[in-house]
């Protein structure tokens with residue numbers, strides 16, 4: 001598994017200063033979350049870890065080495081599940097293996113294994129249009145997992161799901177993380193989701209995004225959303241987000 005690091009990262013798009021001197025270090029196998037207001041540069045930071053964007057200043061490192069391009073060891077999962085509508089679940093999940101030239105039998109085995117892991121056994125022949133939102137998101141997670149990445153970069157993966165599905169997907173994500181030990185970096189605008197899931201929460205300021213807090217959540221899992229410690233950390237995150245000062 002890999003460590004992920006930003007060292008003094010600055011990012012501008014033309015004259016728009018998006019990230020302003022960000023430092024963070026996520027350890028191997030850690031579950032980290034970033035929360036921050038819309039437009040503060042969260043997705044930009046994640047895209048840099050994925051090798052899809054370069055910093056204007058500072059360094060982006062994976063396992064101590066500069067990230068200069070995408071690598072199959074780090075996959076990005078986002079809200080729009082981007083499944084191919086004309087491919088079955090099995091063909092969607094197996095697509096990367098197909099491109100990599102993995103033979104049919106091996107591909108089938110790995111696809112079946114990963115579908116089992118995300119709770120989609122038996123849905124191999126379904127098309128995306130026949131699946132619920134939660135199932136589509138599971139299929140896109142399966143598609144990432146089948147390539148056996150070391151790092152999962154999750155950009156508001158549950159943003160499009162209803163509240164109840166979202167809660168059960170959070171439990172699934174924890175189960176998956178525990179079962180695989182992968183390094184996880186989750187972006188979410190849902191404070192409770194961050195407190196429920198993460199070992200470490202990074203709070204960002206409005207654009208230009210700076211880190212305003214790094215909060216450790218040492219609570220045992222499964223976490224009680226109404227427990228004293230949970231409520232205390234939620235308030236701490238809210239305090240750093242300074243929501244009362246936003247214009248409405």
Ligand code: ADP
Nearest residue numbers: 013016018036037038039040041042043044045
């Ligand atoms: P977040 O994910 O925190 O909502 P983003 O990282 O997507 O924020 O975007 C931060 C800011 O950078 C936004 O104002 C957005 O419009 C701008 N931005 C993002 N990508 C580009 C791009 N490729 N070109 C120009 N501006 C961009």
Ligand code: MG
Nearest residue numbers: 042043044155
């Ligand atoms: Mg975003």
